[in-house]
Amino acid sequence: xxxxxxxxxxxxxxxxxxxxxxxxxxxxxxxxxxxxxxxxxxxxxxxxxxxxxxxxxxxxxxxxxxxxxxxxxxxxxxxxxxxxxxxxxxxxxxxxxxxxxxxxxxxxxxxxxxxxxxxxxxxxxxxxxxxxxxxxxxxxxxxxxxxxxxxxxxxxxxxxxxxxxxxxxxxxxxxxxxxxxxxxxxxxxxxxxxxxxxxxxxxxxxxxxxxxxxxxxxxxxxxxxxxxxxxxxxxxxxxxxxxxxxxxxxxxxxxxxxxxxxxxxxxxxxxxxxxxxxxxxxxxxxxxxxxxxxxxxxxxxxxxxxxxxxxxxxxxxxxxxxxxxxxxxxxxxxxxxxxxxxxxxxxxxxxxxxx
Amino acid sequence: xxxxxxxxxxxxxxxxxxxxxxxxxxxxxxxxxxxxxxxxxxxxxxxxxxxxxxxxxxxxxxxxxxxxxxxxxxxxxxxxxxxxxxxxxxxxxxxxxxxxxxxxxxxxxxxxxxxxxxxxxxxxxxxxxxxxxxxxxxxxxx
Amino acid sequence: xxxxxxxxxxxxxxxxxxxxxxxxxxxxxxxxxxxxxxxxxxxxxxxxxxxxxxxxxxxxxxxxxxxxxxxxxxxxxxxxxxxxxxxxxxxxxxxxxxxxxxxxxxxxxxxxxxxxxxxxxxxxxxxxxxxxxxxxxxxxxxxxxxxxxxxxxxxxxxxxxxxxxxxxxxxxxxxxxxxxxxxxxxxxxxxxxxxxxxxxxxxxxxxxxxxxxxxxxxxxxxxxxxxxxxxxxxxxxxxxxxxxxxxxxxxxxxxxxxxxxxxxxxxxxxxxxxxxxxxxxxxxxxxxxxxxxxxxxxxxxxxxxxxxxxxxxxxxxxxxxxxxxxxxxxxxxxxxxxxxxxxxxxxxxxxxxxxxxxxxxx
Numbered sequence: 001x002x003x004x005x006x007x008x009x010x011x012x013x014x015x016x017x018x019x020x021x022x023x024x025x026x027x028x029x030x031x032x033x034x035x036x037x038x039x040x041x042x043x044x045x046x047x048x049x050x051x052x053x054x055x056x057x058x059x060x061x062x063x064x065x066x067x068x069x070x071x072x073x074x075x076x077x078x079x080x081x082x083x084x085x086x087x088x089x090x091x092x093x094x095x096x097x098x099x100x101x102x103x104x105x106x107x108x109x110x111x112x113x114x115x116x117x118x119x120x121x122x123x124x125x126x127x128x129x130x131x132x133x134x135x136x137x138x139x140x141x142x143x144x145x146x147x148x149x150x151x152x153x154x155x156x157x158x159x160x161x162x163x164x165x166x167x168x169x170x171x172x173x174x175x176x177x178x179x180x181x182x183x184x185x186x187x188x189x190x191x192x193x194x195x196x197x198x199x200x201x202x203x204x205x206x207x208x209x210x211x212x213x214x215x216x217x218x219x220x221x222x223x224x225x226x227x228x229x230x231x232x233x234x235x236x237x238x239x240x241x242x243x244x245x246x247x248x249x250x251x252x253x254x255x256x257x258x259x260x261x262x263x264x265x266x267x268x269x270x271x272x273x274x275x276x277x278x279x280x281x282x283x284x285x286x287x288x289x290x291x292x293x294x295x296x297x298x299x300x301x302x303x304x305x306x307x308x309x310x311x312x313x314x315x316x317x318x319x320x321x322x323x324x325x326x327x328x329x330x331x332x333x334x335x336x337x338x339x340x341x342x343x344x345x346x347x348x349x350x351x352x353x354x355x
Numbered sequence: 356x357x358x359x360x361x362x363x364x365x366x367x368x369x370x371x372x373x374x375x376x377x378x379x380x381x382x383x384x385x386x387x388x389x390x391x392x393x394x395x396x397x398x399x400x401x402x403x404x405x406x407x408x409x410x411x412x413x414x415x416x417x418x419x420x421x422x423x424x425x426x427x428x429x430x431x432x433x434x435x436x437x438x439x440x441x442x443x444x445x446x447x448x449x450x451x452x453x454x455x456x457x458x459x460x461x462x463x464x465x466x467x468x469x470x471x472x473x474x475x476x477x478x479x480x481x482x483x484x485x486x487x488x489x490x491x492x493x494x495x496x497x
Numbered sequence: 498x499x500x501x502x503x504x505x506x507x508x509x510x511x512x513x514x515x516x517x518x519x520x521x522x523x524x525x526x527x528x529x530x531x532x533x534x535x536x537x538x539x540x541x542x543x544x545x546x547x548x549x550x551x552x553x554x555x556x557x558x559x560x561x562x563x564x565x566x567x568x569x570x571x572x573x574x575x576x577x578x579x580x581x582x583x584x585x586x587x588x589x590x591x592x593x594x595x596x597x598x599x600x601x602x603x604x605x606x607x608x609x610x611x612x613x614x615x616x617x618x619x620x621x622x623x624x625x626x627x628x629x630x631x632x633x634x635x636x637x638x639x640x641x642x643x644x645x646x647x648x649x650x651x652x653x654x655x656x657x658x659x660x661x662x663x664x665x666x667x668x669x670x671x672x673x674x675x676x677x678x679x680x681x682x683x684x685x686x687x688x689x690x691x692x693x694x695x696x697x698x699x700x701x702x703x704x705x706x707x708x709x710x711x712x713x714x715x716x717x718x719x720x721x722x723x724x725x726x727x728x729x730x731x732x733x734x735x736x737x738x739x740x741x742x743x744x745x746x747x748x749x750x751x752x753x754x755x756x757x758x759x760x761x762x763x764x765x766x767x768x769x770x771x772x773x774x775x776x777x778x779x780x781x782x783x784x785x786x787x788x789x790x791x792x793x794x795x796x797x798x799x800x801x802x803x804x805x806x807x808x809x810x811x812x813x814x815x816x817x818x819x820x821x822x823x824x825x826x827x828x829x830x831x832x833x834x835x836x837x838x839x840x841x842x843x844x845x846x847x848x849x850x851x852x853x854x855x856x857x858x859x
Contacts (some may be wrong), residue, residue, distance in 0.1 A: 320619050472858060
């Protein structure tokens, strides 16, 4: 980004423009790119999930709207925009309105700290991993508030299940990420990726990967942990009373969170934007040609997206296969099995790296 | 067929006509005996059937013995009141509520007799013969 | 103790029809549950009193649309017993084959909907894919996918020209049942949700008059097919388990599908032997007046024992028709076994009892 910024400022100087315009544009431009990418990626993810689940259940999925049904989610979003916002008579109006907005925006914040390639990130911070842990649990709080504010018994049942789930999955995630911090000696996501140059962290931290994967499916409220929005018992759980664009906020927020979780899994365990075996394809293709150096950055983003796509496919696959867990079994699984396993994993890694 | 002689010994006053044991005056004792007697052991009350012969009503209790694979029918003839057998067979509760709902037969001893299939505010008992829907259109199949 | 009254109302994704359960909850635990039925009451019994027997026959399929052949058989058998009509043997074998195919399709539908209640979204599509094979065959034979109107007094309406493709149907279904077992019978999540959930002991099952797979899963050996004379030459086993929980009800139905495949195999063999000879499939009768008699006709439907009581006092309309259906009693037992379970278990228990509302309300 700095290189481009300097180029642009030179260009502006040549034509006698004020250079502060360039700085302004280049401050806003990355956020605009990420916002556009967010909308695009979320729409594509919804389409991908519908298509993958359809093929797993012997159907075809959307295939009418647009070529092969690609525009289906856009059509759905437009339809939801045009729907009536049903106002409840006895709900807590302020919380009822705010909850979906905040549930979506708290996930969008996480898109800003992801290192998309070695140079491009929106917020530079030395504690980005801690930021992820802190913010990733926010949507659950707003799911609870939404269910509480709806003044509907089904929503209430769904929302207090969400609270018990939040308490359960946070602890194993924390201990697994502590293990990563010990392996990488830093909380900065860039440094974590650079520390995986020789060997990806999934090899020393394999137990941590399994624990983190299971706990993050719980964090996303997806099957087999979708007990707070269990369709067959609770008629949509905490978002029963929402209609139109407010429902779309919850829905899209879930898919934005899915992407963020997959990207973080890729960064923390699979080397982030680094290619497998450290071999950059653009180096092979372009040789040592100086002017095409910037292609490496695109390739790094490509590798990041590719790894997270595989993880997203795994998560969707699990949704299509397994039944739902009950609250008792979820608490049993997390507190009796995953938390002790993650603590033991942390101790082993500390001993291995320091002892 | 179950061993009728045991029943005849115990209840000489109850007659067996047309394959059904008539127990209009001592239904509770007959059913308790049929359930508890080890040679007969009719442990399941399959159904209670109500029929409206206009001057009287008849209830038929269909019993099944799962151990011996036998079945027997016990019939009770009465006007509009009957004794409830929910203390002996728990599954009679829904049957009796339905019969009260559709025939108007009241069961004394039933814990909570109320209408089951029709709304609580319905007037009349549809399956009685005098609940005829007086309609010209019903005469077409004669 | 603060109770919250929740209305699992007539409109709910998982109550398989219009059943209303009024549940008092203390947190996630049920304190009391009461079923409220009657939303689908169509007056099947009263309608019989103003129609003659041939006019009532097509309505009988609709008492339980998922197992139409069984109710049709119960009514036809009742009328045949009343008038001492002897049904030709070929018609009996055709009836058995179609009834057992219907049993398989009903169990497949139960399997798909039970699993989607538990949260697994794939098996319902696989189950419906298999059901399509059976329904296509029914359409070839009877012209209808669901309300068949094929059995009649004295036999069946038309001869069956094709029964060779039944062999390929049951081969496919036999393999697929193995697939479903591999997917689910050892799945820890499925086991966690169904083992030791909703245990109905032997005594409780007979007290509340459960029949069919629900009763056999609790360890009571009771299958009405041994009393039906048309099954005399057919060799099949009765599936029993001892535990009485949701998992055993699932196992009983899966194995019952396999037993039905065995029965259909024997029927195909018999029908194949006699295809060269021109055997009658229908005893032509004209029923004018009926004797003054009553008759009880029972059949082992997929959900349990179904009984038809037919009372005629002469004339050509019945005096009283009463249907004893098994889902009526499965709904009654909910009052007893739902006390003390949590909300997810309600769905697991209710789904495993295989309650279909048209049977409950008639």
